[in-house]
Every structure is written in structure tokens, then in C-alpha cells.
Amino acid sequence: MTVDKESAEPVVHHGLEGVLAFESEVAFIDGHAPELLVRGYDIADLAHNFGYEQMAYLLVYGQVPNADELAAFNTELADLRPLPGPVLDLLRTAPASAHPMAVLRTAVSLLGVLDANADDIDQDSLLAAAKSLTAKFPTLVAAQTRLQAGLEPVGPEGARLGHAANYLYMVDGTEPAEPLRRAFDAALVLYAEHETNASTFACRVVVGTESDLYSAVVAGLGAIKGPLHGGAIDGAMNMLVTIGSADNAAAYVDAALAAKRKLPGFGHRVYRAGDPRASELREMALEMAAAVGDSKWFDIAIAAEKRMAETKGIIPNVDYFAAPVLYQLGFPLNLMTNVVASARITGWSAHIIEQYAKNRLIRPRARYTGERGKRLS
């Protein structure tokens, strides 16, 4: 417990800001540089050179795969893509009013119920469950996307299509053009891992009790759903749609700030000078606008970013430019957080495996501010 030197009172770290809760070899963030390393590699390097399968392998196995390892991993993931019948039934019968992240969270919980080895927490079983979820998340989210649009789900292709290409194929029913596949692959890589963010911390807290991987991922999904975390991407795209045109952006930002509203897609607990993922996604949003011949969303985003910089000096985070990228790839306004979660599964898995390997129950304390000495009689 940290104690204040002057008052000798225990120090409360509100929001656990600046607290190091454990040691990790998965990712490193320098919020000032700014820099994000995953397994020692710079995130921009990974986004430019890796497909999502390589990123997934790097995260869960801790090293870059050679050609044979990657080929075997791709085949393994492709074989794991189909969903069990009861999970598809759940997606079909969930009420339209349910939050898409609540449906995804429930579907993952059901996958755990259907996995006879769900409670095995030895390294091989953990890897098997992590690979199964990595492969199945896109099938879940693509089916959600199509069912919401009143369309039948499109089942996964085999290993002929890579992870990102197959994902877009299951959304659209046609194989994506190469620039779109590449952009999506890079977005998934950028979202795969981000150190001790709230959802990853939630996963590690669950593992700390020696509960199972599915329970940990369900906790991660519950955390990432929130608008201050992964849910910000849906909020960011809704904001761009509400702004409607680049000419309206400054007035919108001014009004929101005057009303003390937080703009989704801006600000970060750790990065104060810039989010390295946002810089990549800004470039990608521009390329996407060119690829689909529509720069409206990019133009609005740039105009609002400029106004935020001029007024409050707050940086766009990963979700800001990812929103128009995913929207122009065909994902609807209320399903982008689901896409983010489908990428983050490998980061969660890496942390879950690491936490089991050197586990200590995570159990912080609170400073009591309630009353004392009360009596019922």
C-alpha cells in the first residue's frame, strides 16, 4: 500500500492511474514518445508488414512464425471458423433491441458452455481455446452484421481466404478487393493489443481467481462494450454522421465542449501527445476514402480534429479514424465495437496465458469513507 509521506494516509490512485499492477512481456506503451511496442515490435511496423494471423501468432506464442508455422496456423484457424448450431440459433433469436455487444458476449459465453474442455487451464488447453475464439469471433460478428440487415449469414470459406479476407467475405458475400482487404487487415493488427487497458485488466482479474478463459473473455467483452473504452468507436462514427458535413464540424465541437460533453474518439488515459495507432488510421482513412471514391467522412473527421486541437488541444485516439475506415468497409454504426473486440481477442489471450503462467490473485484495497460505529439497536 502506498502511503502519503506527509499525512501517513494510504494514497488512493483514482482509476488506478499510473499504477503498475503486474509485469508483462506482451506490450509496452510510452505515452510521451508516443510509442507502442507489441512483443518488442513497433505497432506501425506490424501494421505495415503483418497480416492478422501473423499478429495473432506473435501474440499468443510470443514469437514471429516461420513460413511453415504460419501455414499450419492459418489452416488451424480456418478449420475452427464455423459456429456450433446453438450459437447460430442464439444470434438468430436474440431480440433486435439487444445491444450487439451483449449478444456477442452471450454467444462467447455459450461457446464456453459448449466446450467440454472450457475449465482446463493448462497451457495447451488455453492455446486451443484462444485459437478457437480467434477464429470464431469474425464468424460471429459477420453473422450479426448480416442478420441485422435481414440477410442470411454467409458461412466461412476455408484456408483459401485469409482471416481478414474471409471476414469481409462473410459480411458482404463477395471476396474483397485487395486494397480493402489490406486496410482491414491493418486495422485488425492495430486493434489486436494495447497493454493494460480496461478490458485486458478485466480479463486478468478473472484469471487471477483461476477461473476459466471463457469467463475472462466474457469479462473483457463487458468492459470493452463501454463508451469510454471500445464503445467509443460506435460513438465516434455516430458523431461524424450527426455532424454531417465538414462545414458543421467546428460549431459541433464548440457546442459539445461548451456543454462539457466528451467527444467520442478523443482523449486517452496514457497517450497525451498522440496515439500512434491513430496516426496510422488517419492515413488509412484517407486511402479508404480514395479507394471507395468518397472522402466525406474523412473530411468531417479532419475538420473536427482541427477544431479540437485549436480549442481543447485533445488528441484523436485509435477509434476516431478507425470509425470511417470500418464504416466504409461496410460495418454498420452499432457493430463497430464488435469488430474491435474480434481483433482484441488475441491480445486478451496473450495476457490471459501470461497471467495463468505467473498468477497472483488481483485484490486491491479501498480507502473507507463511510461511517463507523453504527448500531442496529
Ligand code: COA
Ligand atoms: N472530449 C472532450 N474533453 C475531453 C475528452 C473528450 N473526448 N477527453 C478528455 N477530455 C478533457 C476532460 O474533460 C478533462 O478536461 P478538464 O481538465 O478541463 O476537466 C481533460 O481532458 C482530462 O481528461 P480526463 O477525463 O481526466 O482523462 P481520463 O484519462 O480520465 O479519460 C478517456 C480518458 C479516454 C476516458 C477520455 O478521454 C474520454 O472519455 N474520451 C472519450 C471516449 C473515448 O474515445 N474512449 C476511447 C479511448 S481509446
